[in-house]
Amino acid sequence: MSDTISLIFIIIGVVFDLFGCIGLIRLPDVYNRLQSATKSVTLGTCSILFGIFIKYGFSAIGMKALIAIPLLFFASTVAAHALIRGSYKSGIKLWDKSVIDDYKDVQK
């Protein structure tokens, strides 16, 4: 039973990772690519880790997988934030069909 549930979680995770990679290729600029690269992939990987936790339960492997979830969560959010801010500061333009840019005003 727990094997089936963990398999379902792992499959969901792999599918979300795949969506993240497709987004990385299809979306037009750095900022939009970061959106799919960091977040769909984080949710997918967290889901895979949770599947591993369900399979192994409260053992050495399962606990490591469970603790990796918050660590991955904070690492990827902070990395996304640093990358997007860094690319803005180093002068990469937004996509030319972007509708609004409030951040421009505080750069001067």
Next chain:
Amino acid sequence: MKYITLFIIIFVLWLLITFNLETPNLIVGALVALLTSLVFGKSFLKDSKKFFQLQRYFWIIIYLVIFIWECIKANLDVAYRVLSPSMPIKPGIVKVKTALKTDIGKTFLANSITMTPGTITVDIIDDEFYIHWIFVSSKEPEQYTNKILGRFEKYIKRIFE
């Protein structure tokens, strides 16, 4: 006080990661936790009393449930945008104001915004968040502030402030 709180947290985390209750492991864990809490204790939370107020944990659980639900819903939304042939995106950077005061509250709000797909926090200046949004659905600041922050802000306020 905050050194002791940090020590306990690190030690419990060590025990969970190594998953081993033999004496050498306990001693090494205690040493590592002691060293880490001495070095980083200064920059830990200013008010460690909050760790022992139980109603905050209750709000954390409710917040986690809402957060995971929002996260899955929003991920499906982004998957739809990525996969559909016409790619309906309308990106832009918007400015929203938050009512949170403490640094830790703002940090968690920014991380929550980053994790819900469609929005990444670009920068925080005082109480204004600059957010890159993949689909800017309205031009009215009140509406999108409510849309981005409204789901999380009140829970984070109860947890951290």
